[in-house]
Amino acid sequence: MATESTRSWFQIRQQKPDKSSPTKKGQEGNVKNIGRPPMNDAPSNATKQKVAAAKQYIENHYKTQKKSLQERKERRSILEQNLAEADVPVEDKMNILKNFEKKEMEYMRLQRQKMGVDDFELLSIIGRGAFGEVRICREKTTGSVYAMKKLKKSEMLRRGQVEHVRAERNVLAEVDSPFIVKLCYSFQDDEHLYLIMEYLPGGDMMTLLMRKDILQEDEARFYVAQTILAIESIHRHNYVHRDIKPDNLLITRNGHIKLSDFGLSKSLESKNFPDFKAELVDRNTRPAAEHDRLSRPPSAPKRTQQEQLLHWQQNRRTLAFSTVGTPDYIAPEVLLKKGYGMECDWWSLGAIMFEMLVGFPPFYSEEPLATCRKIVNWKTCLKFPDEAKLSVEVKDLIRRLLCSVEQRLGTKGVHEIKAHPWFRGIEWERLYESNAPYIPKVKHELDTQNFEKFDEVPSTSQPSSKAGPWRKMISSKDVNFLGYTFKNLEIVDEHHIPGMAELKRKSKTAKKPSLKTLFETSYPPPENQALEDLLDSPIYSEGSRGSSKSPFSHPNQLHNPQMPRR
Numbered sequence: 001m002a003t004e005s006t007r008s009w010f011q012i013r014q015q016k017p018d019k020s021s022p023t024k025k026g027q028e029g030n031v032k033n034i035g036r037p038p039m040n041d042a043p044s045n046a047t048k049q050k051v052a053a054a055k056q057y058i059e060n061h062y063k064t065q066k067k068s069l070q071e072r073k074e075r076r077s078i079l080e081q082n083l084a085e086a087d088v089p090v091e092d093k094m095n096i097l098k099n100f101e102k103k104e105m106e107y108m109r110l111q112r113q114k115m116g117v118d119d120f121e122l123l124s125i126i127g128r129g130a131f132g133e134v135r136i137c138r139e140k141t142t143g144s145v146y147a148m149k150k151l152k153k154s155e156m157l158r159r160g161q162v163e164h165v166r167a168e169r170n171v172l173a174e175v176d177s178p179f180i181v182k183l184c185y186s187f188q189d190d191e192h193l194y195l196i197m198e199y200l201p202g203g204d205m206m207t208l209l210m211r212k213d214i215l216q217e218d219e220a221r222f223y224v225a226q227t228i229l230a231i232e233s234i235h236r237h238n239y240v241h242r243d244i245k246p247d248n249l250l251i252t253r254n255g256h257i258k259l260s261d262f263g264l265s266k267s268l269e270s271k272n273f274p275d276f277k278a279e280l281v282d283r284n285t286r287p288a289a290e291h292d293r294l295s296r297p298p299s300a301p302k303r304t305q306q307e308q309l310l311h312w313q314q315n316r317r318t319l320a321f322s323t324v325g326t327p328d329y330i331a332p333e334v335l336l337k338k339g340y341g342m343e344c345d346w347w348s349l350g351a352i353m354f355e356m357l358v359g360f361p362p363f364y365s366e367e368p369l370a371t372c373r374k375i376v377n378w379k380t381c382l383k384f385p386d387e388a389k390l391s392v393e394v395k396d397l398i399r400r401l402l403c404s405v406e407q408r409l410g411t412k413g414v415h416e417i418k419a420h421p422w423f424r425g426i427e428w429e430r431l432y433e434s435n436a437p438y439i440p441k442v443k444h445e446l447d448t449q450n451f452e453k454f455d456e457v458p459s460t461s462q463p464s465s466k467a468g469p470w471r472k473m474i475s476s477k478d479v480n481f482l483g484y485t486f487k488n489l490e491i492v493d494e495h496h497i498p499g500m501a502e503l504k505r506k507s508k509t510a511k512k513p514s515l516k517t518l519f520e521t522s523y524p525p526p527e528n529q530a531l532e533d534l535l536d537s538p539i540y541s542e543g544s545r546g547s548s549k550s551p552f553s554h555p556n557q558l559h560n561p562q563m564p565r566r
């Protein structure tokens with residue numbers, strides 16, 4: 001439970017309840033007020049945020065519609081062009097075009113189709129966070145395995161987390177990077193929000209560190225370098241993560257790192273978040289007493305590295321699963337609400353590096369408030385234990401990340417960090433193809449051995465969530481969560497329409513793919529021998545020679561029995 005004193009530093013995480021309470025809404029809608037000037041003309045922040053979210057939803061909707069229409073037109077035009085040049089009977093040409101339209105219709109239907117929790121078989125729990133749980137699941141129609149994060153709407157509203165929920169969904173839907181966990185679908189029902197992500201079976205960095213105690217510098221360098229690429233990719237999209245910690249660094253089957261948990265991320269484009277600018281310029285507005293309380297020098301018992309490590313490990317999981325989390329990786333400017341930008345993520349990276357090599361984070365204390373004090377007093381509190389045998393370069397890099405914003409590497413761009421001597425020899429462009437220090441043991445696609453064991457908690461639909469003022473504010477059509485639904489079209493392509501992903505990829509990469517390529521990836525094999533010969537002729541087979549066999553082995557595959565029908 002957060003006490004008054006610890007709550008101050010968790011303001012981002014534990015914002016005050018949303019101002020748009022039912023009472024206020026009731027006042028706004030009061031019939032007696034019709035025709036009279038409102039008491040206060042300025043819309044509340046919550047209203048502004050809802051308007052921004054609605055605007056973004058509408059914009060995104062039309063952008064996606066326009067893009068799909070454009071792509072569809074391009075595919076048709078390529079096909080028509082190829083057909084025009086082909087010496088094929090008119091009847092066959094008509095059939096090809098008819099098949100094309102049929103397939104495109106099916107594709108559009110799948111894009112529109114609503115997903116729900118019933119579409120998945122729910123399997124074991126692999127994570128529990130502040131606001132929900134994560135479990136592996138299997139999509140019933142395709143058999144594909146995913147990780148499902150489930151968040152309770154009433155909790156989100158009660159804790160003023162609506163903006164954070166939107167942010168997480170937006171980042172995941174927007175940023176398409178190999179270093180970021182892939183979002184496949186998001187949807188909601190009356191009580192919950194769901195994110196369906198790719199399942200990364202290697203566990204997370206927190207679990208790896210708890211099993212290994214410390215890493216060698218070479219091992220740490222690999223993980224840190226990959227984390228840098230992940231942070232870089234979200235910064236490129238103008239997002240700041242604000243909650244980078246080992247629990248949010250997930251490990252793929254090959255032992256590579258992907259960043260997750262964007263619940264605290266923020267867009268630096270103020271148009272989407274009207275009050276974020278205010279947050280950025282909110283310098284030194286923290287009441288003096290509170291500021292003093294954080295700045296007071298901490299006192300801590302002197303422990304050996306081993307004792308501190310043991311202590312940290314005993315507390316680590318409790319901290320991870322508490323609603324306030326751990327402050328160990330948070331930058332001082334964030335704690336002091338001094339106004340901050342992307343540099344705060346580079347501080348967190350420095351703290352993680354320290355933990356990887358020393359065994360516990362640099363400002364660890366028994367009490368979260370004492371940790372905050374140490375962070376704020378980093379100048380005197382950052383110390384490397386005598387027992388830790390670290391290279392001069394790595395100590396230098398950590399010191400240059402755990403320092404003031406002005407001095408911090410990364411403030412002028414990620415190149416500053418990449419150029420540090422500790423990374424000498426790293427091939428940044430090929431990092432994702434290189435071998436990881438540890439290849440996680442994964443026996444089968446549902447194997448969860450790299451995660452902690454979590455007990456099932458009896459159904460979360462307790463009566464309390466169905467009662468009270470928050471209940472009135474939630475429904476699957478709730479404006480608070482407008483635009484939450486998302487479908488990753490690549491996943492629809494890959495898992496629901498065999499051949500569609502290939503077709504789209506080819507029409508993107510080749511200016512003019514051969515007729516054979518288009519035909520093979522889109523339609524049942526030709527029955528007409530003349531047409532088959534034509535497709536095999538050198539004029540049309542350019543670029544398709546040696547290509548794999550069509551995924552359509554028989555005409556019925558256009559109506560794949562596995563495809564859901566509604």
Ligand SMILES: Nc1ncnc2c1ncn2[C@@H]1O[C@H](COP(=O)(O)OP(=O)(O)OP(=O)(O)O)[C@@H](O)[C@H]1O
Binds near residue numbers: 128133149197260325
């Ligand atoms: N896509 C995934 N694949 C595998 N494991 C995952 C995935 N997403 C999350 N997890 C596991 O679940 C844990 C909790 O997930 P996450 O951090 O997203 O939840 P949260 O409720 O936002 O937590 P927090 O309290 O840190 O904000 C992760 O540390 C990880 O172990």
